[in-house]
């Protein structure tokens with residue numbers, strides 16, 4: 279099943295097939311927040327540092343205590359590449375697409391960067407430093423995938 283299509287019934291989707299960072303105890307809060315239109319990353323309960331990708335311990339102070347924190351959903355393109363060869367499998371529906379690293383706004387501590395995709399953009403318009411806003415592509419009735427759109 280193509281992940282970009284919303285299944286008729288939520289139980290038709292095998293969440294173990296979700297793309298990075300996958301579905302597990304350290305990521306499900308991120309996917310569920312996205313399903314509600316929120317961009318959530320982990321935040322250390324001791325020092326307040328945000329982090330991504332999900333990890334059991336804080337990169338800064340090694341605390342294992344954390345919670346989910348919503349970010350504003352804005353950021354800046356840090357790096358990107360284009361995939362011109364149509365991929366196989368569930369990604370084939372994308373055709374030519376970009377893989378983009380977005381540096382997220384609203385974080386404490388070191389910069390937090392998230393890999394994703396800028397949608398509805400021409401190659402010449404995707405540049406480092408571009409301001410982007412998060413959007414969400416529904417995956418099933420509960421969860422969604424964050425994607426990015428150029429800020430207007």
Ligand SMILES: [Zn+2]
Pocket residue numbers: 322323324325326327336337338339340341
């Ligand atoms: Zn910490």
